[in-house]
Amino acid sequence: MALCLLFKSDVLNHAVEINGTPETLASLPIDGRLTISNMSTEWGALSCLFPIDGTLEHWLQQKADEAALAAKVFKGAAEANPGLGGCRGTTDALRLCAYQVLESWSGVHYGYVTGVEPTTEDKLANLIQQMDSLIEGVEFAVGESDKIQTEILPGFPDKISGQITWLDSGNLSTDGILTYRDDVTKDEMARACMQNYDPDFGAVARPGDILVSGYNFGTGSSREQAATAILAKRIPLAVAGSFSNTFARNSINNALICLEVPRLIERLRARFSFKAEENGNGEGEGKPVLTRRTGWTITWDARRQRLRGAGGPE
Numbered sequence: 001m002a003l004c005l006l007f008k009s010d011v012l013n014h015a016v017e018i019n020g021t022p023e024t025l026a027s028l029p030i031d032g033r034l035t036i037s038n039m040s041t042e043w044g045a046l047s048c049l050f051p052i053d054g055t056l057e058h059w060l061q062q063k064a065d066e067a068a069l070a071a072k073v074f075k076g077a078a079e080a081n082p083g084l085g086g087c088r089g090t091t092d093a094l095r096l097c098a099y100q101v102l103e104s105w106s107g108v109h110y111g112y113v114t115g116v117e118p119t120t121e122d123k124l125a126n127l128i129q130q131m132d133s134l135i136e137g138v139e140f141a142v143g144e145s146d147k148i149q150t151e152i153l154p155g156f157p158d159k160i161s162g163q164i165t166w167l168d169s170g171n172l173s174t175d176g177i178l179t180y181r182d183d184v185t186k187d188e189m190a191r192a193c194m195q196n197y198d199p200d201f202g203a204v205a206r207p208g209d210i211l212v213s214g215y216n217f218g219t220g221s222s223r224e225q226a227a228t229a230i231l232a233k234r235i236p237l238a239v240a241g242s243f244s245n246t247f248a249r250n251s252i253n254n255a256l257i258c259l260e261v262p263r264l265i266e267r268l269r270a271r272f273s274f275k276a277e278e279n280g281n282g283e284g285e286g287k288p289v290l291t292r293r294t295g296w297t298i299t300w301d302a303r304r305q306r307l308r309g310a311g312g313p314e
Contacts (some may be wrong), residue, residue, distance in 0.1 A: 011042035173220035178229035198290035207234035218247025
């Protein structure tokens with residue numbers, strides 16, 4: 001483990017297996033193994049594991065016993081109690097646990113605080129009020145949207161335009177974007193950006209492009225270097241079907257703008273095949289295209305909060 005820490009470049013992007021004599025492994029408790037595996041990302045390793053041994057077998061057996069006991073408890077709790085008839089959540093249930101129905105009780109009354117059942121006129125008036133409120137909201141959104149503009153803070157652009165660099169991948173993790181290291185320069189981060197996902201990314205993507213990917217983009221650990229590496233590549237805007245919440249927070253903190261536009265993702269997938277087409281030499285057919293410059297351009301109007309496209313379908 002000390003060698004992994006001292007020679008990080010030798011374990012970078014590799015899976016590490018911790019091994020040793022049975023006595024040495026037996027001296028490591030489960031909590032220690034979990035900690036070592038979790039912190040292996042500090043070395044730049046993709047994963048870290050321990051071989052199966054008696055300590056691990058005993059721990060797994062205990063976890064299985066705990067799960068079995070919990071299953072019995074939940075199973076017993078789900079069984080019907082014959083002494084509590086009518087308390088199963090059905091609309092016909094008229095009895096309450098430990099509650100005796102009063103002789104004056106005449107049924108459940110509905111209303112707003114008053115306890116009086118609303119009349120037909122009350123229901124219609126309430127419905128009309130809801131429809132009026134809905135119409136006012138639609139008229140406001142459509143009729144006055146161009147007049148309402150978001151305030152742009154100093155140093156931030158009004159608009160961002162660029163060609164789409166399309167990464168047709170879901171659940172692209174922070175390990176795929178950039179493995180954690182805090183001792184690299186900005187230029188080194190730019191060169192290493194997305195190399196774990198696609199070694200050709202650096203040659204395909206260009207400064208000023210807009211990065212577009214699938215759903216749950218940036219999943220994984222909470223390292224902020226995944227967001228700053230994209231900025232180091234001089235990509236000012238990332239678009240995805242959805243983002244990991246942690247990645248989104250890191251992006252906001254580092255001024256990388258993120259937009260969730262599921263419709264754009266579906267249109268790109270409909271237009272561009274994940275597999276490469278056969279070239280003139282009969283080569284390349286069926287090879288996955290991990291990074292593609294689409295020729296489509298999009299513009300994000302920050303003031304009006306609108307995304308417009310050109311070169312692709314409207």
